[in-house]
Amino acid sequence: MSFAAPAWLAVAALASLGVVAIHLIAWRQPESVSLPTARFVPDEPARRATRTVRLSDLALMALRVAIVLLAGVGMARPSRDRARSGxxxxxxxxxxxxxxxxxxxxxxxxxxxxxxxxxxxxxxxxxxxxxxxxxxxxxxxxxxxxxxxxxxxxxxxxxxxxxxxxxxxxxxxxxxxxxxxxxxxxxxxxxxxxxxxxxxxxxxSPPAGSVDVRSHGDDPVAAGIRLAVSQGLARGTARVLRDPPTPDDSAWIAPGRVLVVWPREVDAAATVEAIHAPGATVVGYFSRGSGGDSGRVVARWTNGDPAAREVPWRGSCLRTIGFDVPDVGDLTLTPSFQRLAAELVGPCGGSWSxxxxxxxxxxxxxxxxxxxxxxVTPGPAVNRLAAVLVALAALLAVAEMFVRGARVAGSRVAGQDA
Amino acid sequence: MPTLFDSLRGLTWPARRRALGVLPGTHLSRLRGTAPELSEYRLYRQGDDPRQLDWKLLARSDRAYIRLAEDRSLLATWFVVDASASMAWPEATLAKWRTAVALTLGLASVALGAGDPVGLVVAHHSHARLAARSRRGTLREMVTMLESLAPAGAVPLAPLLADARPGVRVVVVSDFLGDEAEVRSAGRALMAGHCDLHAVHVVAAEELDPPTRPIRAVDPESDRIARPFDETMRTAYDARFAEWRRDTATAWRHAGATWTTVSTADDPALAVRRIIGASSGASVVEAAGR
Missing domain, CATH: 3.40.50.410 (von Willebrand factor, type A domain)
Structure with missing residues (x-):
């Protein structure tokens, strides 16, 4: 056992010796006893030395010594740590x-x-x-x-x-x-x-983007993704599904491969919107779709609604894109859209430096x-052993009050019995 | 208590002085009357009752003499009982009070047995008092009154003695640790009024033999008297207490009263006999052991 403040042990030892000395040599008031013939007792000074030196109230003395020692050991903050070495x-x-x-x-x-x-x-x-x-x-x-x-x-x-x-x-x-x-x-x-x-x-670093876009017909999104890959913006291995996924697509997912489901919303009305993803913000005509119900948000509309989500799957991830671009227009050829596309087909977790x-x-x-x-380093944890010892000393101090009171009452009764 | 009364049945308590009473009783009266017991002849004087003339002596001597006989009368007995705090000791047993009550009732039963009226006055804050009566039930009333009292306080005894009528027997039952000198002075006045005064000193065995452990002795009637007391002071205490008892007894006897010391360890019946014996002229016997 080690002590954080061992000086308190010395203080406690000295104090307990003092308590013993007080019980040995201190002046004690004898018990008051009613005696009708007290007037015949010689009127001598109340203080007198007793002939015998003996410990009085051993129980009370032991209680007081215990209080002092417990409080001192508690204040010394003991800990049961093993001796540190090595x-x-x-x-x-x-x-x-x-x-x-x-x-x-x-x-x-x-x-x-x-x-x-x-x-x-x-x-x-x-x-x-x-x-x-x-x-x-x-x-x-x-x-x-x-x-x-x-x-x-x-x-x-x-x-x-x-x-x-x-x-x-x-x-x-x-x-x-x-x-x-x-x-x-x-x-x-x-x-x-x-x-x-x-x-x-x-x-x-992940290899330059190996992105497989499954689409048909004129698909401006597919064109934009391929352009991003060719310019080295897209990295990692991904398969973008513009058509409904097949079992083969589910089987294709593996660690390091990202499956991006980007349905074509050919019938949805396009409106001017803005989409933001880390490192890319695009303003243009977009038609809203369903971007998934759960998962990490990869891109958002300007009103905060998720535009694309990513969910972990089979050691990799499945990304769902909730928007499309009209077939007309050159939005997908713009650098901002290509950066957005690169983020949407990039590795799981998003790109990072x-x-x-x-x-x-x-x-x-x-x-x-x-x-x-x-x-800012947090201080040492509360020493529970020290707290327990000090609390025990406090409890004994309360008990000492009751014992002392019982001694006084007992002396009164003894006086009555005399 | 019934055992005490039984052991005292038949005991007589003669007065030390001729009684002043006129009612016929058992005590020699100061009056000379027409009792059959002849005591002396006296020359006839004008005013004497002619019926008391001894005609035979007149015939023999040609001188008129009247017969005088010893009259006997009742002697009322008043008990003045100390019920101060010092009598309630030891606090656990109240032995001094119980002894005082036993002595009072024992003496009262003897007096009542002779037909003497008995009265009681208690030095207590309740001012308990019982008028002198000789009827049946008087003793029971005294028992009830004394049993209901708890000694306390420090009511002086001396004023209570002043209420006694001349010619009665007064018995003071006390430890005389209060106004002893005043009581003695009042008793001296009673003696001058032809009263028969008896002092019964009640002392506790624990007062004669106090505890040997160191204590702080406190007078129950005066908190100012509080002194350390241990075995080193025992000799001095014993000497001072014994000297006081001796001097007090001497003073009371010089005043004309009887003085009897009764310890709480003594048998009450024997103590009553000693008190009665003291009043019959026997020497005063101190409590055994001191």
Whole structure:
């Protein structure tokens, strides 16, 4: 057991000795007893030393000593932590769609030597795994989120800090800009020590768009999609269904393949509308259709209604587009529509920046936070054992009042019985 | 209580002085009358009852003599009982009060047995009082009155003695820890009025032998008297208390009264006999053990 404020133990010990001394040597008022012939008692001073030194009211003394000791131990804030020793390391590894190359694997394994290691693998979520699982390719790995990795890693590091004397965190990632969000730096600031960063090459970018558009006749949307693909705007593998889907289309869905259902609303009246998707806003004649009832909203009308939704399916996703463009007009040839089309046929989860952080930015990320950042670190959890001990001391103090009152009443009764 | 009365049946309590009463009773009267018991002859004086002339002596001596005989009359007995707080002790048993009540009723039963009227006045805030009567039921009334009282307070005894008529027997039952000097002074005045005064001093066994553990002794009638008391003071306490008892007894006897000390440990019947014996001229016997 360890104590956060051991000085209180000394205070409690001294106070308990004082209580014992008071019960031994303090002046005590004898019990008052009615005696009609009291006038014949020699009128001498009330204070006199007793001949014998003995402990009086042993029960009351024991109660008072217990109160003092419990309060002192409680104020010393004991904790039942085991003695901390040794070093530990938390390695937070970004999941990758391909197996880690040998240098990365060797680096990770070298970091595990001579200490207790916990490995956390993360993409959009984080979980504790063994090192081999962390280095193995993760099929269907979603875009990495450094925030989720850091939360899990810092939590694990704090747990190990209760057992080990030294704990550090190693963050192994390609550090794409898309992995940073608004909370990442604040989460980093909760760990007051330097983080070791291991940067490895980013995962291969998705190949240039391999988009299969199933349509018939003159279809301006199909033309616009193909134009976007040819210009390199669309990436990933997708099949766009302008006609009703077939079982073959359902079977085609697999991890890395996106099925886009974009029905032709040839009979619907077109009106001037605006559609917004990340990185693209298009104004033109659109006819509204059904964009699905659930799932992630990929694009919206200007009034906020979903224009396109995406639902996860079989390790990939199914995207439903709820609008169409008239057959006449060149809207689909405009750059804005092509950017919209590229977003609508792009990989699951939407496009994100694969550009990696600069070295200086990464250096700043590795350094420990400033004092202001440390201040936001939450304080130590409430010491329950200390609270229980102090509460127990308070209860005994209440009991001591009753015992003392009973002693006084008993002395009165004894006086009556004399 | 019935056992006490039974053990005192047949006991007589003669007066120490000739009674002043005129009603016939058992006590020698100051008056000389026509009782058959001849006491003396006296020359006839003008105004004497001629029926008292001894004609035979006149014939023999040619001188007129009248026969004087001892008259006997009743002697009313008044009990003045102390019911102050000091009598309610020990607080658990009220032994002093119970002893005082037993002595009062025992003496009253003896007096009533001789046909003497008995009255009662209690030094209590209730001013309990019973007029002197000799009828049946008087003793029961005294029992009821005394049993219903709880000693408390510090009502002085001396004013109650002033109510006694001349020539009666007054018995003061008290621990005399209150206005003893005033009571004695009032008693002296009663003695001057031909009263027969008896002082019955009630003392608790625990007062004669107080506890040995260190205590803070508090007078129940005066909170200002509160003194530490332990075994080192025991000798001094015993000496002072004994000296007081001795001096008080001497003072009362010098005043002409009888003084009898009765402990709560004594048998009430025997104590009553001692009190009666003291009034018959026997020496006063202190309570056993002191």
């Amino acid at each position: 070093a530990a390391r938390v390695i937070v590894v970004e999941r990758r769609p391909m197996r880690a190359d040998i240098p990365l694997a060797d680096t990770i394994r070298a970091l595990m030597a001579d200490r207790v290691v916990s490995v956390i693998a993360f993409d959009t979520a984080a979980q504790a795994v063994d090192v081999e699982s962390a280095l193995a390719p993760a099929n269907g790995a979603a875009h990495p989120s450094l925030s989720s990795g850091l939360v899990a890693g810092i939590r694990e590091a704090r747990r190990l800090a209760g057992i080990h004397e030294r704990v550090d965190i190693v963050l192994a990632s390609s550090f794409p800009e898309g992995a940073f969000d608004a909370a990442t730096r604040a989460i980093r600031a909760t760990w007051p020590d330097t983080m070791r960063l291991v940067r490895f090459p980013p995962a291969e 694969m550009a990696t952080l600069s070295d200086s930015a990464l250096h700043a990320f590795a350094d420990p936070p400033s004092t202001a950042a440390v201040a």
